[in-house]
Amino acid sequence: MNRPPTLVEYGIAIDPDSMVTPHDTAGFELEADHPGLGDAGYIARRKFLFDITRTARLAKEPPPLIEYTDEETRIWREVTPKLDELHAKHASEIYLKAKRELAIGEREIPQLRTLSERLTRETAMHLAPAEGALPYRTFYESIAGRGFPVTQFLRHGSHPEFTPEPDMIHDCLGHVPPLMNRDYAELLTLIGKAAATTPNGEHVLMLKRFSWFSIEFGLIQERGEVKVFGAGILSSFGEIPHSLFSPSATRRPFVTDNVIRQDYDPSHMQVDFFIAPSFAFLRSELQGLVKRLGIAVS
Numbered sequence: 001m002n003r004p005p006t007l008v009e010y011g012i013a014i015d016p017d018s019m020v021t022p023h024d025t026a027g028f029e030l031e032a033d034h035p036g037l038g039d040a041g042y043i044a045r046r047k048f049l050f051d052i053t054r055t056a057r058l059a060k061e062p063p064p065l066i067e068y069t070d071e072e073t074r075i076w077r078e079v080t081p082k083l084d085e086l087h088a089k090h091a092s093e094i095y096l097k098a099k100r101e102l103a104i105g106e107r108e109i110p111q112l113r114t115l116s117e118r119l120t121r122e123t124a125m126h127l128a129p130a131e132g133a134l135p136y137r138t139f140y141e142s143i144a145g146r147g148f149p150v151t152q153f154l155r156h157g158s159h160p161e162f163t164p165e166p167d168m169i170h171d172c173l174g175h176v177p178p179l180m181n182r183d184y185a186e187l188l189t190l191i192g193k194a195a196a197t198t199p200n201g202e203h204v205l206m207l208k209r210f211s212w213f214s215i216e217f218g219l220i221q222e223r224g225e226v227k228v229f230g231a232g233i234l235s236s237f238g239e240i241p242h243s244l245f246s247p248s249a250t251r252r253p254f255v256t257d258n259v260i261r262q263d264y265d266p267s268h269m270q271v272d273f274f275i276a277p278s279f280a281f282l283r284s285e286l287q288g289l290v291k292r293l294g295i296a297v298s
């Protein structure tokens with residue numbers, strides 16, 4: 001009998017179809033342990049931003065211009081200088097150069113629309129407004145069309161160094177700068193095209209892991225040193241030193257066949273990291289993988 005493969009994600013067996021069937025959450029909701037629960041002002045602000053960014057995304061419009069509140073600016077000014085200090089020491093040179101070119105500063109929250117226009121001139125990428133974390137398929141379809149989904153809300157002010165969900169600090173300081181690099185932009189677009197094209201859930205899982213261990217939690221070798229370029233690391237005070245120095249984490253060379261078989265747990269500090277020699281290497285590895293899987297991308 002020809003049985004579909006059993007897939008394991010986050011340590012749990014999953015239905016392969018769940019990787020390719022889109023679902024959508026049309027309503028705004030904070031998760032159970034969110035620090036903003038019970039704060040009516042925060043919830044009202046989040047609902048407002050959810051509605052306008054979702055509407056803009058569905059209409060394929062650029063990120064709306066946002067008038068940020070004093071509290072949002074306070075959070076930005078508290079968090080970004082501390083992250084900048086860690087980035088100066090540990091982030092990839094490609095990332096640092098891109099952040100300077102984009103003029104993402106510590107005082108004012110940037111308008112994503114302005115950053116998007118700059119990216120378009122540089123690598124033909126753009127930023128697509130997102131109301132929150134999007135379903136895989138929706139996310140991949142957006143990056144296949146060279147639009148990286150970005151949120152426009154900030155974490156709750158009671159815990160400025162923590163967010164249980166990707167917020168604008170994660171997206172803007174983690175994901176946006178590397179989009180200025182051509183190899184990175186092509187790598188990302190190809191992940192999107194391949195994942196949005198294949199009807200095979202196992203392929204999507206492999207591509208998701210490739211993306212997780214590079215785009216989100218990737219390390220890179222630069223002039224004899226290991227540096228950080230993954231957005232999940234760059235936007236977390238704890239993950240930056242942990243990824244590079246913790247004895248409880250492993251750091252192995254990025255070998256595609258190992259990466260696509262490596263499960264992970266997104267709810268905890270990461271234990272497995274892979275070091276890529278360059279973005280060009282990742283791009284060519286991904287091209288090889290997509291070819292090997294027989295995914296016909298245009």
Ligand SMILES: [Fe+2]
Binds near residue numbers: 166170175231232
């Ligand atoms: Fe992310």
